[in-house]
Amino acid sequence: MSFYLIQILNGVSFGMLLFLLAAGLSLIYGLMRILNLAHGSYYLLGAYTALSVARATDSLLVAALGGVAVVTAVGVFMERVLLRRVPRAELPQALLSFGMLLIIGDLCLWHWGGTPQTLPRPEVLSGAVQVGTFFFPAYRLFVIGVGVMVGVALWLLQEHTRLGAMIRAAIDDAEIARTTGINVSVLSTVVFGLGAALAALGGIIGGPMLGVYPGADFEILLLAFVVVIIGGLGSLKGAFVGALLVGLLDTFGKARFPELAMFTIFAPMALILAVRPTGLFGVR
């Protein structure tokens, strides 16, 4: 019983991390039809930057803000300076962002070295929380809380604010949105920056739990891709449901069939694809 409870907790908290990445990936695709392979780098760079800032300032809050700020700037640069030059061309965009994934990954390896490192976690979250007769690690509950809060905030943003209405309009039909006076160009930059910031946040709160190491960018990117393939690109709900599913599948797969860990995620994904090529909630 407690085996399952702990695994569920681990799976859900990992799922929430994946959600932070998949939400941005999905929104960016929905609005710009860009498959941003550099999304994994935002996760890695966010975590590494926070690590350095935390060492320099001894403040985790400043570290988190610093990580998010640096990565948001990188994201905005990529969108405005690089990806804009290859509009509406999925393969060049994918290759360009893959190039950035390699560049950022190698620069991180150069600067921070190859040894896995761990971000410090706040003192208050280092213990365990007792529920009935079970003890849950507080940090995992915190990660779940952050994921749910971000999910709710994004949902409120999309459904109940003017900005959200503009994003929805532009996702639906960018041309028509433009004619009604919505500045789709600025909107794209905002959404890209937001997506990058969320991925960085994922790296920063994932860092104390999973560690930061070269290759983490690829690992998390591939899982985030599975999330958006299952959930469907362009859908927030899809990203959330897909992230939970992949988080749980990955955790249980690793615990039960460590030899075939990847397989336990990709096999169900192939199955869903066979039935629904655009995922559970995807847009074309």
Place this chain on the structure above:
Amino acid sequence: MILRAGAAVGALAVLPLALSSYQVDLLTKMLIFAIFAMSLNLSLGYAGLPSLGHAAYFGVGAYTVGLLAVRVWNNFWVDMACGLVAAAVAAALFGLLALRAEGSYLLMITLALAQVLWGIAFGWRRLTGGDDGLPGIPRPAEGLPLSLADGRRFYYLVLVCFVASVAVLALVTRSPFGRALVGIRESARRMEVLGYDTWRYKYVAFVLAGLFAGLAGNLFVYYNGFVSPAYLSIVFSAAALIMVILGGAGTLLGPVLGSAVIVYLENAVSAYTQRWLLVLGLVYVAVTLFVPEGLVGLLRRRKDQAA
């Protein structure tokens, strides 16, 4: 045309006599990767099917030959045949799933499917050696009149396969089938109206591309003596893409040029610095921004301007 092709083959045939054994090895690698890039060019350049998982078929070919040679029966003909069949079967299965999608979804699905194989190669340590890879694969000898352990002899095996691949792909792309593929790339709907079963054309191109990628994988595992999950990974799949785009997608020999440049560059850069991936990343960015039509396209444009 035939004269120039003959001259080129003749040059490739005598070139090893003038090169050091190290340079012959490098040239061998270029030709193997050229076959790999040409195979992707068939599905990407002609049929317009992008893939981020083309390493899957290369890897299946490589692992099949490697496992058979080390563990089962080290016979060149049997192992090569099994490697080719395995790669084609993998492509036939993946094609059924992947070709339901197009555009970005196709990119992601091909990536995810290749990742399934990567996961097996990585996780199933007892069979594949996992992350450490599968070492100790000998150069072809059994079943052949003479051993190809020598680098120059092995080069000629690769050259024969390369020339045969170019010839077959030239015939395929110039045939009515190849013309139909280009038609589908340009406008699938129009081809459908004309009565073409576009799915079947795309599927055949996809499987053929997998078959030739498997051939490259077969040769590579003999060349390298070693295979690891890296040859199934997204980095390797993307490398195939950049070789094709850099040379010129949809041109017969563009991918050959592209793979020669990338293989040479990796060799040259790695001699000086450990930052090869950084340089490769810059190549991706530079190619997409500055040479989107590829080197062959660039040369053609220069020629047109000069004329």
